[in-house]
Amino acid sequence: MARKVIQITQPKGKLGVMIPGMGAVATTFIAGVEAIRRHLARPFGSLTQMGTIRLGRRTDKRTPAIKDFVPLAELDDLIFAGWDPFADNGYEAALKAGVLERSLLDQVKGFLEGISPMPAVFEQKFVKNLHGENVKKGKTKMDLAEQLMDDMRRFKKEKGLDRLVVIWCASTEAFLKAGAVHNTRAAFEKGLRSNSPDIAPSMVYAYAALKLGVPFANGAPNLTVDIPALTVLALENDAPICGKDFKTGQTLMKTILAPGLKARLLGLNGWFSTNILGNRDGEVLDDPESFKTKEESKLSALEYILQPDLYPELYKNFYHKVRINYYPPRGDNKEGWDNLDIFGWLGYPMQIKVDFLCRDSILAAPIVLDLVLFMDLAQRCRQLSRKGIQEWLSFYFKSPMCAPALYPEHDLFIQLMKLKNTLRHLRGEELITHLGLEYYD
DSSP states (O other): OOOOOOOOOOOOSOEEEEEEOOSHHHHHHHHHHHHHHTTSSOOTTOHHHHOBOOBSOGGGOBOOBHHHHTTOOOGGGEEEEEEOSSOOOHHHHHHHHTOSOHHHHGGGHHHHHTOOOBOBOOOGGGSTTOOOSOBOOOSSHHHHHHHHHHHHHHHHHHTTOSEEEEEEOSOOOOOOOOOGGGSSHHHHHHHHHTTOTTOOHHHHHHHHHHHTTOOEEEOSSSOTTOSHHHHHHHHHTTOOEEOSSBOOHHHHHHHHHHHHHHHTTOEEEEEEEEEEEOSHHHHHHTSHHHHHHHHHHHHHHHHHHHOTTTOHHHHTTOEEEEEEEEOGGGTTOOEEEEEEEEEOGGGOEEEEEEEEEOOHHHHHHHHHHHHHHHHHHHHTOHHHHTTOBOGGGGGGBSSOOOOTTSOOOOOHHHHHHHHHHHHHHHTTOOOOOOOOGGGGO
């Protein structure tokens, strides 16, 4: 049965990508996009660039590339800018991050040198282990938000851009609970004018973007847009929002393994996870308050996937511990160890051990690219933009945002099905249920 095709404005003109935090993740993303544009490398890990989508029955053999199926911005149309408390240009920051080989960086050196970060909104108490000097000054946090809005307007005008997307690639902020200042737009704006200590820098960026109707994606576990004041502002201005915390490394492995345990009804006694990493992220997370924010994000996935309330014999009392250790010699090459104590038939114990030697920024960069392109798609589609929270992008996050009455979906495979069915829905194609009985009629 034919379905209605949802109207999506074509991606004409240039798309500005504005990034708070021009460190390892951002520079790996930007340098990578430029290397791909110059045919020096391939976009491995990117669903928008390499993924396909099945349409119709399996016998129809219709499997187009996602980038051919929905109208996404072209890589050649992306223009980059960002903010950072350190003044290093894109090339200098990429060298210091130590993720990409110098031989590759030198081939895009001129391009990266042309990207210098604007002064950042920065507050020491939220990132205690960083000490930057390239920071904005203002009497109030509302003043700082206005400066950010000026940055966005100026960048759009000077570069002749058609649209903007803002994506947070900066550090994890100190743990913050939602309070009264976060409940309404009026209370939040009053807090900006009175320098409320409960408004973090990431919230100032989010407010500035949403006030201008610019989509905002949160790549860290910070509270940021996950508060009523900003979700309402997003709805009022038709600005898509999504978050939180890019799904890389250890949590990616958890959202792959845990659904398998649950599918086979294998019990779990305990899951112990520890990491070593030495990049700026590791340095920031060496502060207990920043680690608490990250810990909340990393701990939540298993509870939601395994549903111990529905399967008490299997999962009710499992022990879950997460550790992150700052170890400078590793740089961006994180190592994550996991030990799983599981049990099966008749209660007999078994173990699974995982040693994932990953590169955090290499895993994060294609996520940033996909989110930029999908959030731009959302802002050009009224049916998506008017909903604010883009839950269909949960696939990319450790702590996916969702409507207040819902629990977040963490199962990686359900998340991917949700994402692809959303794309099918937009293009008037039948949703895929994998029922398959029709093949045997």
